[in-house]
Amino acid sequence: MIGTIVNVVAIFLGCFVGFILKSRFPEKIEKIIMQALGLASLLIGMQMAIKTNNILLVIFSLVIGGVIGEIIGIEEGLERFGERIKRKFKSNNTSERFVEGFLTASLLYCVGSMAIMGAIKEGLSGNPDILYAKSLLDGVTSIAFTAAMGIGVLFSAIPVFLYQGGITLLARSIKDFLSPEIINEMTAVGGILILGIGFGLLEIKKIKVGNLLPAILV
Numbered sequence: 001m002i003g004t005i006v007n008v009v010a011i012f013l014g015c016f017v018g019f020i021l022k023s024r025f026p027e028k029i030e031k032i033i034m035q036a037l038g039l040a041s042l043l044i045g046m047q048m049a050i051k052t053n054n055i056l057l058v059i060f061s062l063v064i065g066g067v068i069g070e071i072i073g074i075e076e077g078l079e080r081f082g083e084r085i086k087r088k089f090k091s092n093n094t095s096e097r098f099v100e101g102f103l104t105a106s107l108l109y110c111v112g113s114m115a116i117m118g119a120i121k122e123g124l125s126g127n128p129d130i131l132y133a134k135s136l137l138d139g140v141t142s143i144a145f146t147a148a149m150g151i152g153v154l155f156s157a158i159p160v161f162l163y164q165g166g167i168t169l170l171a172r173s174i175k176d177f178l179s180p181e182i183i184n185e186m187t188a189v190g191g192i193l194i195l196g197i198g199f200g201l202l203e204i205k206k207i208k209v210g211n212l213l214p215a216i217l218v
Helices: 002-022 029-047 055-072 072-090 098-111 113-127 129-149 153-173 180-201 210-214
Strands: none
Touching: 002 098, 002 113, 002 153, 029 129, 029 180, 055 072, 055 180, 055 210, 072 098, 072 129, 072 210, 098 113, 098 129, 098 153, 098 180, 098 210, 113 129, 113 153, 113 180, 129 153, 180 210
């Protein structure tokens, strides 16, 4: 779990820096940061998605996972959670984009290949090196996200801790059943979800990426 703990600390530090810088950024700078992050998300998503060796399996996972997520209402649950946190901190000049920042950062940090493979590797071997590298990337990214979307990004550390920590603990218990092929397909599905995040950041199409999260495990 040490890799996930370091990751959470990196997000906290990045958000702290981003929050300081936010007041110095005019609206047009915030907009170009969002566009840059959107384009970067598309690139990352495409790089991950092409790792699949079975496109039909990816499609099946997305469809079944999406149905499960829609029934459960994962994204709606995340939104309600974000709204509750927002109300508690409303007196501290919370950004109007609180929930958007929380959702976007949570999903981006959780569905990437480094989150999955890093947590699995730590669970299987006790080596957190992938999560250390992810921590550096997330820390830098959280600076830009917080500067553009506000303090809601800080609370993305909660689902990151629960998600990655849960995968690490699960990997320890089922390490004999996870093959490189399975991890590749999980990575490809995660890449598709990051593409969805990119579309949202670029305001091309709002996709309920949260409700597609079960696809990674299907």
